[in-house]
Amino acid sequence: MVRLASPTEERNPRTTDVDLLPTADVVRLITEEDAVVADAVRAQRGHIAQAVDLAVEALRSGGRVHYVGSGTSGRLGVLDAVELLPTYGVGEEWFVAHLAGGVGAMMLAVEGAEDDVALGRADVDAVGPRDVVVGLAASGRTPYVRGALDVARERGARTVLVSANPDAPLAAGVDVAILVDTGPEVVTGSTRMKAATAQKLVLNTFSTATMIRLGKTYSNLMIDVRPTNQKLRARIVRMLVQATGLGSAECEDVLRAAGGEVHVALVMLLAGVEADAARESLAGDGVAGVRGALARLGALPAR
Template structure:
C-alpha cells in the first residue's frame, strides 16, 4: 500500500496493535526467557475465547440453520485470519464428509496467498464483494479479521448482507468497527501481542480456537457424531480407515475383527454402527437409518443413531 505525499498511513485502532508492557524487554532475554514470555501470554488466550462463549454459540446456531436448510457457511478473510479459515474449511471433508459445496473459505489474494503475501489484497473491498457474489439468503458469511476492520472482509460482509445472507464476524478487537455490520460478532479480547502488531500470535491462536469450536459444534448439532465419536469420517487413507474401525470398537465393545467385517459389508460407518449396536443385518440397519436421518431438532440424538437402534430392534 502506498500513500500520497503528506498523507498519513492508515492507523489501526485495536488492542492487538498496542505495545505490550510485559514484553518490552524481550530482546534482552535468552531463549528460555523469550519462550517463557510467549507461553505466559498464550496461556490467557483460551480464557479470552471462553469469555466469548455466548457469542460463539449464537454463531453456531446460525451455522446449523444455514447448513440444515440447504445453505452454506462461507468464510472470508485475509492474511493469517484467512489462512486459518481455509484450513478449517478443508479439514471438514475428511473429518465429517462436508465439502466446499457446504463450507468454503475465500482468502484475499486467492490461492497464491496461502503460501506467500499478496500485496494490497486485504485493502480491496470490491474483491471481497466479488468473492461472495453468489450468496443467497440461505447462506451464512463469516468475516475474519484480527483488527475487525479489514476492507476485503468489509466488502464481503456488506455484499452478503445485501443479498439477504446472515453474517458473522470473528475478531480480536473489542471495538471492531465491522461488528456493527453483522448479525453476530465474536470479539475475543486477546490484548496486545508479544511482538507489537504480530497478530499471527495470540490473535491467530484465538481465531483458530474459535473456528475449531464453531465448526465442531455445528457438526455435532448436525448429527455428525455419535457420543464424542466421528461417524462420518471419509476413509481416504489407511489411517482414517483404521480410525473408523477403532470408533466402532469404542462405541460397541466388539472386536476389531468383527467391526472390520461388518464395516466391509455395510460400506459406511453409520450403517455398521447400527448393525453392531442393534445386532441386526445391514438391510434392517439401513431401513432404520432412513427412517431416522440426522436432524438438529431431535433433542439428545441429532445423529439419529440412538433412534435407529431402537427402531431396528423392534
C-alpha cells in the same frame, strides 16, 4: 500506552525489553502471553454458541457456511474448512473458505488484496439467503471482509464476525460478533500470534460444535470419517469397537458389508440390522444422526 485503532496494534508493556532477554525468558514471555488466550475465548462462548446455531440452521436448510478473511485470518479459515471433509465426511459445499488473493495467497502474500472491498464482494457473489458468512479479521476492520459482509447482508444471509478487537468496526450490523480481547501481541502488531491462536480456537469450537449438533458424532466418536489412509481406517475400526464393545474382526466385517460407511456400520452393529435397513433408518432424518436412526429402529431411545 498510546491507544490505537485496535489492541493488537498497541505495544505490550511486558515485552518492551524482549530483545534483550536470554532465550528461556523470551520463550517464557511468549507462553505466558499465550496463556491468556483460552480465557479470552471462553468469555465469548455465548456468542460462539449463537454462531453455531446459525450454522446448524443454515446447513439443515441446504445453505452453506462461508469463511472470509485475508492473511493469517483467511488461511485459518481455509485450514478449518478443508479439515471438515475428511474428519466429518461433509460435502465440499458445506464450508467454503474465501482467502483474499485466492489459493496462491496461502503460500505468498498478495499485496493489496486485503484492502480491496470490491474483491471481497466478488468472492462471495454466490452467497444466498440460506447461507452464513463468517468474517475473520484480527483488527475487525479489514476492507476485503467488509465487502463480503456487505454482500451477505444484501442477500439476506446471516453474518458473523470473529475479531481480536473488542471495538471492531465491522461488528456493527452483524448477527453475531465474537470479539476475543487478546490484548497487545508480544511483538507489536504480529497478529499471527495471540490473535490468530484465538481465531483458531474459535473456529475449532464453532465447526466442531456444528458437526456435533448435526449428528456427525456418536457420543464423542467421529462416525463420518472418510477412510482415506491407513491411520483413519484403523481409527474407524477402533471407534466401532469402542462404541459397541464387539471384537475388531466382527466390526471389520460389518464395515465391509456397509460399504465402508461408518455410520451405517454402527447402526447395523448396535441394532442388529442389515445395511439396507440401517440406511433407511438414517435417511429418515438426515440431521438426527445415529441416535435418531437407532430410536426409529427401537434400539435406543432418542436423547
